Amino acid sequence: MSKFNNLTQRIITGIIGVVILISGIYWDEWTYFLLFLTLCIFTQREFYKLVGIDGQIPLKTFGTFCGAVLFTLIFLIEKGSIDSKYLFAIFPLLSVSYLVKLYKKDEKKPFTNLAFTFMGIVYIAVPISLINVIAFSQGGKYxxxxxxxxxxxxxxxxxxxxxxxxxxxxxxxxxxxxxxxxxxxxxxxxxxxxxxxxxxxxxxxxxxxxxxxxxxxxxxxxxxxxxxxxxxxxxxxxxxxxxxxxxxxxxxxxxxxxxxxxxxxxxxxxxxx
Incomplete structure (x- = not known):
């Protein structure tokens, strides 16, 4: 009985999720942007939470912020709203993470925690940001x-x-x-x-x-x-x-x-x- 209830819950939630996703993607590029930006933020936060359970101390807020900035930059570049040169702004932003850890006291493995911070960006934010390339792959049109x-x-x-x-x-x-x-x-x-x-x-x-x-x-x-x-x-x-x-x-x-x-x-x- 519980297996049947779980399947029913899975189907109902799946249908609701599909409707929300397809509606947001279909409406226009800005509802698509908000939808996938939210997805990027929530998924990255979830990753950092799980890493925290394992005893690591990544820069949760800063890493998620970098992921959101990366997604936004690639969206605007692919949309043609800004020049691709602005993507270089992400590199000094990422470098700030070293300074943040430098001033963190009583942290035993700062570089291990930095590695997990970057992994959250590479594993989550980069592929979700690349979806923008797919969305605008037909000559820059959404x-x-x-x-x-x-x-x-x-x-x-x-x-x-x-x-x-x-x-x-x-x-x-x-x-x-x-x-x-x-x-x-x-x-x-x-x-x-x-x-x-x-x-x-x-x-x-x-x-x-x-x-x-x-x-x-x-x-x-x-x-x-x-x-x-x-x-x-x-x-x-x-x-x-x-x-x-x-x-x-x-x-x-x-x-x-x-x-x-x-x-x-x-x-x-x-x-x-």
């Missing part, structure tokens, strides 16, 4: 179809993997890190994601079918590894879920871990190929 299409591919992969794994999962995918994941789940997610890519190409014509299929393959592989990387992170600090911010889905890291690893590969594909 294309909501690109972001919605990417999310649909990721959600299809996650959903297909979940239901195929629950019903048919027998062969372990990566038992050392995530005992519940199976090869059956992986291929179930892959089939659904590829099917959605074919469907998307009929309505979102800014990319050809083969390009949507390539993006699907990237999200399947990188998204799966993103989930495993986050599982490895949680295992290293002995927790099950990153948080309980999203009922039935854990925390923001649990929900968007695949996006964090898939985004850099998708940006590279769109820019290089």
């Amino acid at each position: 294309e909501w179809q690109m972001i919605v299409g990417l999310l649909l591919l990721l959600w299809a992969s996650d959903t297909g993997a979940y239901f195929a794994g629950v019903n048919f999962g027998k062969r372990k995918l990566f038992e050392r890190v995530s005992p519940k994941k199976s090869w059956e789940g992986f291929f179930g997610g892959a089939l659904l994601s590829l099917g959605i890519a074919c469907l998307i190409s009929l309505y979102f014509t800014n990319l050809a079918l083969w390009e949507w299929l390539c993006l699907s393959v990237i999200t399947i592989i990188a998204g799966t590894y993103g989930d495993l990387v986050e599982s490895l992170f949680k295992r290293s600090i002995s927790i099950k879920d990153s948080a309980s911010s999203i009922p039935g889905h854990g925390g923001f890291l649990d929900r968007f871990d695949g996006l964090l690893l898939a985004t850099p590969f998708i940006v590279a594909f769109l820019k290089l190929l």
Whole structure:
């Protein structure tokens, strides 16, 4: 009964989340900006909170602020509102972190804590900021179809993997890190994601079918590894879920871990190929 209630909660929360995300992305570039800036801040804060549980002392507020500045700068640059030279402002800002730690007294491992501060920026803020490159990849014009299409591919992969794994999962995918994941789940997610890519190409014509299929393959592989990387992170600090911010889905890291690893590969594909 509790398993059924958890699934019901997961579905209801998922539907509400999908409606909020797609509405914000579709409305205009500024609602998209506010939505993903909030996502960047909440996910980064969640990461720093988990690192704190493990006994580290990262610069939570400063690191999150740097992540928000990075996201904002890349958004404005990709939108064409400011020149790309302003991205260089992020480097002296990051360097201030050394000075902050220099004046912190009675801290045994300041450079270890600095490393976790930077990791929060690299692991969370950088990939979320790169989503702006995808959003404005069509000649500097905001294309909501690109972001919605990417999310649909990721959600299809996650959903297909979940239901195929629950019903048919027998062969372990990566038992050392995530005992519940199976090869059956992986291929179930892959089939659904590829099917959605074919469907998307009929309505979102800014990319050809083969390009949507390539993006699907990237999200399947990188998204799966993103989930495993986050599982490895949680295992290293002995927790099950990153948080309980999203009922039935854990925390923001649990929900968007695949996006964090898939985004850099998708940006590279769109820019290089």
